[in-house]
Structure formats: structure tokens, C-alpha cells
Amino acid sequence: MGNLTIRDIARLAGVSTTAVSFILNDKPGVSEETRKRVKEIIASTGFTPNVHTRRLNLGRSFTIHVVLYWHQQAIFNQFALEIMYGIFASCKRLGYSVMFTFIDRTWDVTQLMESIHSKDCDGLILSQVEDPSFISLLQQENIPFVCVDSHVKKDGNLPLVEVDYYKASYDATQYLARMGHKDIGYIGSSTPHELHESTFNGYIDAMRDEGLACNPAWIGGIEFSATSAGEFFDSLVEGKFNVPTAFFCTGDAFSVNLLNAAKRHGYNVPDDLSIVSVDDLLVSRYVSPPLSTMSFDKEALGAKAVDVLHAIINDEPYQTITMISPEILERSSVKNLNK
Amino acid sequence: MGNLTIRDIARLAGVSTTAVSFILNDKPGVSEETRKRVKEIIASTGFTPNVHTRRLNLGRSFTIHVVLYWHQQAIFNQFALEIMYGIFASCKRLGYSVMFTFIDRTWDVTQLMESIHSKDCDGLILSQVEDPSFISLLQQENIPFVCVDSHVKKDGNLPLVEVDYYKASYDATQYLARMGHKDIGYIGSSTPHELHESTFNGYIDAMRDEGLACNPAWIGGIEFSATSAGEFFDSLVEGKFNVPTAFFCTGDAFSVNLLNAAKRHGYNVPDDLSIVSVDDLLVSRYVSPPLSTMSFDKEALGAKAVDVLHAIINDEPYQTITMISPEILERSSVKNLNK
DNA sequence: TAATTTTACTTAATCAGTTTAGAAAAAAAC
DNA sequence: GTTTTTTTCTAAACTGATTAAGTAAAATTA
Numbered sequence: 001m002g003n004l005t006i007r008d009i010a011r012l013a014g015v016s017t018t019a020v021s022f023i024l025n026d027k028p029g030v031s032e033e034t035r036k037r038v039k040e041i042i043a044s045t046g047f048t049p050n051v052h053t054r055r056l057n058l059g060r061s062f063t064i065h066v067v068l069y070w071h072q073q074a075i076f077n078q079f080a081l082e083i084m085y086g087i088f089a090s091c092k093r094l095g096y097s098v099m100f101t102f103i104d105r106t107w108d109v110t111q112l113m114e115s116i117h118s119k120d121c122d123g124l125i126l127s128q129v130e131d132p133s134f135i136s137l138l139q140q141e142n143i144p145f146v147c148v149d150s151h152v153k154k155d156g157n158l159p160l161v162e163v164d165y166y167k168a169s170y171d172a173t174q175y176l177a178r179m180g181h182k183d184i185g186y187i188g189s190s191t192p193h194e195l196h197e198s199t200f201n202g203y204i205d206a207m208r209d210e211g212l213a214c215n216p217a218w219i220g221g222i223e224f225s226a227t228s229a230g231e232f233f234d235s236l237v238e239g240k241f242n243v244p245t246a247f248f249c250t251g252d253a254f255s256v257n258l259l260n261a262a263k264r265h266g267y268n269v270p271d272d273l274s275i276v277s278v279d280d281l282l283v284s285r286y287v288s289p290p291l292s293t294m295s296f297d298k299e300a301l302g303a304k305a306v307d308v309l310h311a312i313i314n315d316e317p318y319q320t321i322t323m324i325s326p327e328i329l330e331r332s333s334v335k336n337l338n339k
Numbered sequence: 340m341g342n343l344t345i346r347d348i349a350r351l352a353g354v355s356t357t358a359v360s361f362i363l364n365d366k367p368g369v370s371e372e373t374r375k376r377v378k379e380i381i382a383s384t385g386f387t388p389n390v391h392t393r394r395l396n397l398g399r400s401f402t403i404h405v406v407l408y409w410h411q412q413a414i415f416n417q418f419a420l421e422i423m424y425g426i427f428a429s430c431k432r433l434g435y436s437v438m439f440t441f442i443d444r445t446w447d448v449t450q451l452m453e454s455i456h457s458k459d460c461d462g463l464i465l466s467q468v469e470d471p472s473f474i475s476l477l478q479q480e481n482i483p484f485v486c487v488d489s490h491v492k493k494d495g496n497l498p499l500v501e502v503d504y505y506k507a508s509y510d511a512t513q514y515l516a517r518m519g520h521k522d523i524g525y526i527g528s529s530t531p532h533e534l535h536e537s538t539f540n541g542y543i544d545a546m547r548d549e550g551l552a553c554n555p556a557w558i559g560g561i562e563f564s565a566t567s568a569g570e571f572f573d574s575l576v577e578g579k580f581n582v583p584t585a586f587f588c589t590g591d592a593f594s595v596n597l598l599n600a601a602k603r604h605g606y607n608v609p610d611d612l613s614i615v616s617v618d619d620l621l622v623s624r625y626v627s628p629p630l631s632t633m634s635f636d637k638e639a640l641g642a643k644a645v646d647v648l649h650a651i652i653n654d655e656p657y658q659t660i661t662m663i664s665p666e667i668l669e670r671s672s673v674k675n676l677n678k
Numbered sequence: 679t680a681a682t683t684t685t686a687c688t689t690a691a692t693c694a695g696t697t698t699a700g701a702a703a704a705a706a707a708c
Numbered sequence: 709g710t711t712t713t714t715t716t717c718t719a720a721a722c723t724g725a726t727t728a729a730g731t732a733a734a735a736t737t738a
Contacts, residue, residue: 005694016718021696031716048456052395053695056723061391063438070424074621081420085409088441092450097459099402099438102427111431117387120436226625260627282413283622286565288599344724355688360726370686392725395693
């Protein structure tokens with residue numbers, strides 16, 4: 001049970017280490033007879049070649065390093081595990097090990113850069129990481145990497161795997177319109193960011209294409225917090241504004257809060273107010289009524305990222321930007337006015 | 340920018356590779372003068388020693404492998420990321436890299452065992468893994484490992500880091516009693532399992548110690564599902580049974596469902612019915628009213644696991660069983676009847 | 679001042695594989 | 709029956725570090 005080496009196997013089989021190495025790597029140059037005999041010895045001894053030697057020799061680690069942004073607000077970390085599962089599943093298929101690092105705002109790159117320089121991984125997947133100086137450092141040093149769900153500026157050179165939030169927004173608004181709603185409000189983040197702008201454009205474009213008017217009073221550009229969507233609704237009701245028949249929220253964190261505010265004011269969801277949002281967080285399923293939401297395949301985000309990274313590592317062609325499209329998941333927060 | 344080796348540094352500094360190695364590892368045997376000069380060369384060239392060589396030489400990988408059980412029901416995966424964060428933070432402090440593997444019911448151990456035999460990691464952390472044959476295999480082969488949040492049978496030899504569910508149950512029940520509740524129901528899993536039994540005992544013991552009677556009608560031993568807690572409440576109401584003033588639920592997944600059922604029947608929480616559960620899942624915070632729950636430090640679970648594993652790897656003494664105690668997190672689902 | 683110890687440094691072996699170059703044997707071609 | 713080619717196999721170099729063993733010089737002791 002002591003630690004076997006390739007030399008032990010060679011001795012037991014009466015062949016050279018070269019032969020054993022060839023057999024382990026399914027290379028030609030060994031007769032079928034010898035191959036079979038050595039394989040039997042390998043199987044019976046339970047020998048497994050040392051990875052470090054292999055990695056040292058081949059100058060590759062067969063490892064992918066996942067860098068995850070750790071948000072203080074737990075709700076933002078909801079996807080990460082599913083993304084990791086997707087990454088793992090693809091890595092397993094392709095023969096990579098997966099290691100990970102969490103980072104946050106107080107982050108110092110040196111330790112990670114040292115790990116990269118020490119050849120600990122063949123490439124990186126950056127999940128929700130948008131640090132531009134780190135990204136350009138990776139580009140300078142020609143280190144293979146992919147950004148996933150990173151909300152990073154699309155510049156054409158960056159390999160990205162992203163959720164198509166524009167389409168989510170467009171499709172959700174269109175869905176509400178097709179359910180007979182004409183008065184559709186919007187609740188989304190006001191922080192200036194390409195992502196938020198394109199999400200807002202999805203709403204605007206869908207309203208226009210459906211021939212509906214946007215009422216500025218119904219557009220809530222708000223700061224992200226656990227209560228801001230509800231406060232926006234409060235101000236609508238208390239300011240005696242008309243309340244639309246439906247709201248599109250750019251995230252479930254907003255819609256859950258909106259739902260509670262609506263209930264507080266005596267609005268029944270979906271009878272008095274319909275709500276659709278994006279993300280399909282777990283909470284949206286457990287709330288009453290369960291919320292309809294634009295859902296997307298979070299595992300696919302991770303899986304695609306691995307595929308792209310694998311292509312980059314092996315100098316194969318790849319698609320720079322991969323978009324995952326959300327689809328409406330109908331639960332019970334939207335009333336069909338056509339009926 | 341080409342790949343530097345220790346030989347390049349040695350040549351540039353006019354010393355042997357041994358000297359460079361000593362300097363890299365802060366070992367004695369090199370004069371301060373030489374040390375300083377070589378360190379400057381290392382810094383200016385940005386040289387980082389190859390990890391694989393180091394690992395090969397030292398026969399250690401300085402890597403911890405986290406094995407995570409992947410539940411089909413998303414709600415069960417809620418802790419995993421926080422546990423991983425705790426693991427990562429401790430590993431960073433101790434100088435370990437962290438790799439991970441997801442497993443599920445269809446799992447085949449061979450691939451993981453090969454990874455272990457190939458010396459890919461120094462030890463394992465099993466998160467929510469309770470496969471007894473795998474665990475005894477690890478024990479047989481003397482591979483360092485720790486179980487975290489594993490619900491595994493405590494046998495005295497297994498290194499475990501667990502949540503103290505008995506105490507959570509006892510304290511939650513006591514908390515309700517101290518808030519003036521006398522009629523306290525119980526909703527928990529009926530699947531036969533040491534964990535569920537000890538959770539139930541916590542409730543029973545607290546009721547006894549507080550001098551309260553247990554009404555069998557108020558004890559819901561149910562199958563786990565998204566709706567079973569609500570169905571139990573339905574049956575109570577529809578069967579014209581008395582409804583207790585408070586329920587302790589063994590998990591937030593139950594209490595969220597109970598909350599919705601109670602609302603449906605016109606019960607106001609907390610005025611007509613108080614609810615306390617265990618877990619502090621994200622959903623319990625976003626529901627209305629926010630649920631009081633026995634919360635525990637999920638990051639600490641991971642961090643402790645690393646500490647124990649580190650001790651095992653280094654043949655240092657360690658505590659076999661580490662218990663993390665939940666504490667009441669007061670939100671708005673419990674009425675104080677003493678006022 | 680000579681003998682001993684300590685310090686500073688190096689050569690060469692080692693970790694456990696892969697791979698190049700080449701030898702011996704077998705098979706194919708002439 | 710030779711010559712050529714192919715197949716099978718091996719010795720030895722190589723990956724990039726660590727480390728045991730050993731040497732020369734400096735510092736300490738006698």
C-alpha cells in the first residue's frame with residue numbers, strides 16, 4: 001500500500017518505465033500483449049501516476065481557476081454556486097480540476113498573480129469580476145481567461161459569457177403586453193452602468209414595438225436595496241398617482257419587495273397588480289403568490305465559460321461573446337387581461 | 340517574459356540554485372548580502388517558482404479538496420457557497436489552494452479516488468456527504484478528511500464539524516416559551532434519521548423543562564417538500580383542531596410554507612400565530628413578515644473544517660467533533676405574549 | 679599559531695514522471 | 709537470402725525545484 005511509482009510497475013512487469021508511460025498515455029510503440037499485461041498489473045496494484053510530475057513534465061496543470069466576486073449582500077451571491085456546478089460539470093468532462101478564489105473590494109491581486117505565474121492553473125474564469133486593471137493585466141500577460149456574468153463593458157476582445165439582459169427585459173415587457181397589459185411600469189437600478197442602460201432599453205424598445213406609451217411616473221430608477229422597490233410603490237400610491245396594472249422589475253430582489261409593498265397597500269397580486277422580473281432566485285418561488293420571472297440556465301453560464309476557456313487554452317477558434325437568453329417562467333404573479 | 344527557472348535566477352545572481360532555493364524558502368545558510376542581492380533579482384524579474392516541482396519534491400500538494408453534495412432541490416444547496424467561502428478564507432490564511440468536486444446520488448467514486456491517489460490534494464472536506472462506504476474507504480486508506488454539515492452518524496472517530504440542531508431546537512422552543520407561548524407546535528421531517536430524532540428531542544426536552552405540555556395534534560412529522568408544512572396546517576384548521584399560538588419548524592423551508600398557509604386561512608403572523616425556525620435561509624428575510632429564525636455562522640462551519648483538517652494533515656491534536664450553535668435572530672414572526 | 683567550529687556556498691542526487699535517440703528484433707520488400 | 713522497413717523496447721536526458729553531502733573560507737577556541 002506504500003506509494004507506488006512508475007518504476008515499481010516497470011519492475012513488476014519486467015519492462016522499462018518508458019513502456020509503462022506509453023501505456024498510461026495510450027501511445028503506440030508497445031505490443032498488445034505487453035500492454036495488456038502491464039495494464040493488469042496497474043489495475044491490480046491500484047497504481048495512479050503522480051499528478052505533479054505529469055504537470056511538471058507537460059508544463060500544464062490541467063486545472064481551471066475560478067475567481068468569484070464575494071458580495072456583502074447575500075442575494076447577489078445566489079447564482080455563484082449554480083455557475084460553479086456548471087463549471088465543474090464541464091471541467092469533469094474535459095479532464096480539468098477546478099480550484100477557486102473569492103475576491104472582494106479589498107482585494108490585492110499579488111497573491112493571485114503569483115499563483116498564476118507559478119503555473120497553478122491553465123486559465124481563469126472570472127465570475128462577476130469586473131476589475132478593469134486586473135483584466136488588462138491578464139490580457140497583457142496573455143493568460144487565458146473568460147468573464148462570466150461579469151457586467152463588464154463589451155469591447156470585442158474580451159471573451160464573455162453573459163446573460164442577455166436586454167432580451168430578458170424586452171421579452172418580459174412584451175409578455176406583459178401580450179397578456180393584455182397596457183399600463184406597464186419599470187423598476188430597475190439607477191446606477192449608471194452599461195448593463196442597466198441596456199436593460200432599460202429593452203423595456204423602452206418593447207413598449208414602442210407594442211405601441212404602448214411609457215408613463216414617466218411609472219418608471220422607478222432606484223438604488224439597489226432590500227426596500228427601495230417598495231418605497232417607490234409607496235410613493236406612487238401615496239402621491240395619488242395612477243398605479244399601472246403591471247410592473248417589470250429588473251431583478252427578483254426588486255419584485256419580492258414590490259410584492260410586499262403592494263400587499264401592504266391592499267393590492268392583490270396578480271388581480272390588481274401583475275409582476276414579472278428577472279433572475280429566478282429561489283425566493284421568488286417561495287413567496288406568495290410565486291412570482292413569474294425571466295429564468296435562465298445558470299449552469300449553462302458556467303459550462304459555456306469552460307468551453308470557451310478550453311478553446312482559448314488550446315488555441316482553437318471560439319466565439320468571443322456568448323449570450324444566454326432568459327425565458328419566461330410562468331408562475332402566479334401575472335393576470336391575463338385577455339380572458 | 341519567457342518562463343524563468345531557478346537556474347536563470349542563479350545564473351543572473353552568480354550563485355547556485357541551492358542558494359536561490361534557500362532564499363526562496365527563508366532558510367539559513369546564505370549571507371545577508373547575497374540574500375538581498377538575489378531577492379532584488381527575483382523581484383525585478385518577477386520570478387515565481389513552479390508549484391508542480393515544489394509539490395513533487397515535498398510530496399505535498401498544499402491543496403484541499405472540497406467534495407460537495409449537489410441536491411436536486413435548490414433550497415438544500417443554500418449553505419454550500421457560504422461554507423465554501425469559509426473554507427477559502429481559512430485556506431488562504433494557511434497557504435492552501437482549494438479545489439472542488441460536486442457529487443450526487445449517481446456518483447462513482449473511482450474518479451475522485453484516482454485524484455486522491457495521484458496526490459492532487461492533502462486532504463478532503465466533505466460537505467453534506469454522508470456516503471458511508473466512501474467515508475470508510477477514506478478511513479481505511481488513512482486519507483485526511485473532515486465532514487462538515489454532513490448529518491452523518493457521530494461515531495467518535497469521524498472528524499465532524501456540525502450544526503447543533505438539538506440546541507437550536509431546544510433554544511427556539513425555549514425562546515417561544517419565554518415569549519409567553521404555552522401552546523407550541525412542532526413541524527419537522529419524519530424521515531428516520533439520527534439528526535431528525537435529536538432535533539425532535541430538543542423540542543421535547545425544552546417543553547418539559549419549561550413545564551409545558553406537548554399536544555400530539557400539534558406535532559407534524561412530515562415528508563420534506565415545498566408544500567407539506569402548509570398541508571399539515573390545512574389539516575389542523577380543517578379538522579377543527581385547536582391551533583397552537585406558535586410553531587417551531589425545523590427549517591426555514593417549512594416555516595415559509597407554513598406562513599403562506601396561515602395567511603391563506605386568515606391567520607395573521609405574528610398576531611395570531613408565531614413562527615420560529617432554523618437555518619436563516621435568504622428567503623426567510625424577504626418574506627412578509629420576515630421570519631425569526633435560529634441562525635448560525637455558515638462561514639464558521641467551513642473555517643472550522645479547515646482548521647481541523649489542517650491539524651489532521653500535520654499530525655497535530657484536534658477536536659473530533661466541533662459544534663456550531665445557532666442563535667435566535669429576531670425578526671417579525673413572533674409575538675411577545677408577556678407584554 | 680594551530681586546531682576546531684561555524685558560516686557560506688556548491689555539486690550532485692532526488693522527486694516521479696515524459697520524451698528523445700537509438701538498439702535489437704521482427705516483418706516486409708527486393 | 710539479403711536488404712530495408714517497421715515494430716518493440718530501452719537507456720538516458722529532461723522537466724524545475726529541494727536537499728544531502730561535501731568543500732573552502734571565515735570565525736572562534738584552545
